[in-house]
Amino acid sequence: MKAIRNLCLMLLYLFLLAPIIVVFIVSFDTRQYLAFPPESWSFGSYAKVFANDAFIAAFGRSVVIGLVVGLIAVAIGMLLSMALVRYKFRGRDTIGFLVLAPFLVPSIVLAVGLMLVLSPMGLLDTYAGIMLAHLGITVPYTVRTITMSLMAVDRRIEEAAMVHGASPFTVFRRITLPLVSPGLIAGGVIAFLISFDEATISLFIVSIRTSTLPTEIYRYLEYSTDPQIAALSVVLILISVAVVVLVERLIGLRKAI
């Protein structure tokens, strides 16, 4: 009974991880076209990816966009969370709902809306345009993680500092900020990864000048499925894993999320 259960679970996990495993295997195939099983093995596809200027440029753009979006999303998220957690004001519930509202809208619908707004401003296929679009889908995440770590902060520590003569700004800088920094880092990492992996909205906003890596891969896949994409996919998977492991080492993932 238990053996059958474990076998079923293993099969389900195999299904869940199948694309990643297969991509990993195919990335070492030496042939120019997609086929299975591989005949001989090499790092040829990897060499080709690293020599592909279009991919390298798109990778660079994705990193820059992800970093800027992550930083701004954390900054905005921190300010919004401070207001929402620490102060009572009229319209707080409305704003709290509005912040999370993008979660409730399919991203393709939001993508059309963003395209319509960015187009007359001349922001289609610009860094400003794609960053603004990514900001919209990442701020809800940063607000959520930062709000949670802000609520976990013991107010008495802040009050103690205040009693001992610290100004509100000093309290914020020396007490509150260090205490919520795991939330800030986690929010920033999540925002970076979302921006870095996002394809749906990006495909509506960018074309040639500011194409990100996922959109570049998508356009490539419309015409060809050769092992180069497999090698590139493995690189991307390793980057995501590295980022997560780094965060885990730095602050502990459980605490962060």
Add this chain to the structure above:
Amino acid sequence: MRDRGLVLALLIPGLLAMLATFILPMAWLLRASFSTSTMVQVGFTLDHYRAALVDPFYWKVALNTLTLGLTVAGVAVVLAYPIALFLARTTSRWRGVLTALAVAPLLTSAVVRTYGWMVILGDRGVINGTLQSLSIIETPLRLSNNSFGATVALVEILMPYAILAMLAGFGRLSVQLEEAAAMLGANPLRVFWRIVLPLSLPGVLTGALLVFVLAISSFVTPRLMGGGRVFVLGTEVFSEATVTLNWSLAAALSVMLLVLFSSVIVIYQRALRRLEA
């Protein structure tokens, strides 16, 4: 009074971002769907909705979308349930690793995982290649470039969401309750049917809803796996917006997608209320 200024200062960047990235886009979307021009928002007409509602093609597209969403949600929930149930109840020291593995696919772009499924289901892919080299089949099975391929890939891509939603919704499961039922003579099947399943149903429902809404609004996977032969609302919105450049029709189709989406949410909330009552 000083507080009020401070709160305002804290809120302004966020409010501006929300205005630019959510409120304005949604308003513009609605506006564009009534526009008499295809790319500029002017005038008022119901033509785009009429065109979409009169054309049998779009009825078929809407039906395809609904079928895809329901199939993907159903299959993903059935496959995710055993994993979620196992992760929620196990005391194994591998629990952390297994949980991480179950949601790890979320860390890879949907484009990358769609490519993985193209490799598995393609004409020279893993399944066809293996079957052919074993001489079991001669011509490749048609597993991709059709709605079957799109369905399989979407099930796998969205399963981690179902697992996460279920894990979060399984809070009411209790081992003591199951032990009590077993002690009172219920066999394992009866314990599952009468105790475990009813208690886990809210989590299952949330998982199904999440997968459904993500499936009906997807377009990257249906487009790449469908090879241009799968027509759902997502793919049509994308081609109207970027190929045909009829932005007003894209907006009207988006609004219709949003209506489909909202009605499902309403049904879900009714169902959840009845479950919890």
